[in-house]
Amino acid sequence: MFFHPSLVSFFFFLFVSIYMMVSVSSWFFVWFFIEMNLLCFIPLINSKKNKYVTESSLKYFLMQALSSIILMIGIVFMYIGLDFFIFFIIGSLSIKLGVAPFHQWMVNISESFSWMLLFVLLTVQKMGPFILLGYSVVDVNKASILVLFLSFSSALVGALGGLFTSSLRKILVFSSISHNSWMILAVSVSVYTWLVYFLIYVFVFFSVIYLFSSYNVYSLGQLFLKLNSLDLLCGSVFILSLGGLPPLTGFIPKMFLIKEFMGVYNYFVFFFLLASVFISLFFYSRVFVLNFMYMCSKNMALSGTTSKAGFFLFFNLAGFFILPFVCLFS
Numbered sequence: 001m002f003f004h005p006s007l008v009s010f011f012f013f014l015f016v017s018i019y020m021m022v023s024v025s026s027w028f029f030v031w032f033f034i035e036m037n038l039l040c041f042i043p044l045i046n047s048k049k050n051k052y053v054t055e056s057s058l059k060y061f062l063m064q065a066l067s068s069i070i071l072m073i074g075i076v077f078m079y080i081g082l083d084f085f086i087f088f089i090i091g092s093l094s095i096k097l098g099v100a101p102f103h104q105w106m107v108n109i110s111e112s113f114s115w116m117l118l119f120v121l122l123t124v125q126k127m128g129p130f131i132l133l134g135y136s137v138v139d140v141n142k143a144s145i146l147v148l149f150l151s152f153s154s155a156l157v158g159a160l161g162g163l164f165t166s167s168l169r170k171i172l173v174f175s176s177i178s179h180n181s182w183m184i185l186a187v188s189v190s191v192y193t194w195l196v197y198f199l200i201y202v203f204v205f206f207s208v209i210y211l212f213s214s215y216n217v218y219s220l221g222q223l224f225l226k227l228n229s230l231d232l233l234c235g236s237v238f239i240l241s242l243g244g245l246p247p248l249t250g251f252i253p254k255m256f257l258i259k260e261f262m263g264v265y266n267y268f269v270f271f272f273l274l275a276s277v278f279i280s281l282f283f284y285s286r287v288f289v290l291n292f293m294y295m296c297s298k299n300m301a302l303s304g305t306t307s308k309a310g311f312f313l314f315f316n317l318a319g320f321f322i323l324p325f326v327c328l329f330s
Contacts (some may be wrong), residue, residue: 007047014040016127027075027089030132031068034096038064041125044117056109067095075168077310089229090136090146096129096175099150099180100157106177110169118169122176123202126220134187134194147188148269155181162283166220168212171283172205175242178280181273186257193260194251197253204250207312208238220287234313236287241316243284244277 017040021033038061045057074088091102096107112119135149158178163173179201187194211234212218215226227235241250254277258270 007044009078010040010043014044015123018124020236021128022131025079028232031071031075034068034071034190037125037128041120045113048114050112059105059109061117063095067092070095086136087146087194090133090150091128093133093136094150097133097305099178099184100153103154103157103177105302107170107173110173111167112299113169115169115209118172119206119209120250122173123205127198129258130183130187130194131191133184134191137188144188147184151181151269152272153181154178154184155273159279161274162280168218168220168223172208172273178207178276181276182254182257185261185269185273189260193257196255200249200253204238204242207316208235208242210231211235211238223287234310235317236311239284239287240281241319243281245281245284247319247323249322250314252319252322255323 014037017033017037021030021037024033024098042057042061045060046053070088071092073083074092077085078089095102109238110121113121154177158174158176158181161174161177165171165174183197183201184195186197211227211231213224215231217223217226223232223235237248241248244250244254246255261270
């Protein structure tokens, strides 16, 4: 999809716009490169022609345009000395990130996206806004109430939203919203703390996307029809790792953040986020249990089968070996 020369150029300028928006010192130039990013991503959405994609690109454009208007209002009033309007900037970036309660547009457009485009939306397109959000909440105490509200609402929506859908794309969108809750708190402490979490999240998330894309599956029912026994097992491990089940790799950034949060946020914050993780793991474990029951009912054997995602299996199981060292030397 992305290998057509024109799409490659749009993809190149997409990364350029992200790099520039986090490098410039003026909020007006930040706004300019955010708009450049929007104009580069719209053609990528429309690379597959059908009415659903057109509708999704229009929804994406309208939501990004709305958030850009709010951002510009915040920038203008910040320049004339009204610091209160920093909350407008934080709100506009939250819309761009699809943070709850501004998440519904992302859930709606996800169903018409290909797997790789969904990966770009839920990872690459969040890099710039998250780093800008970190610059906006340098003083944690000043924006602590709004930061905690966005984090708690994202944790709650992300945990409960995945319980009521069988669409794999929507499950991953709600998973992304749940991870947003952790990354919002991480970026409020330090951009580097957020970066550690984000990089591990990207690798774990890509392992899920790669497997689903390889088999072209979009619902829980299709998993059993198209995946072989070994990849069903791999998919279950990837999903549980994405949910943060210890001691898989996806748990490492959560443990890292909990240690970093000590002294910044109280224990109620940890309790609430961990409770949301347990709820999320319920619908993640549903995938694992269904896969296991299906394999048992069909007497599917792992021997004699090959996996399309074997490398990613080792990465997601690396937590078994890394976590003991993290606990010993931290």
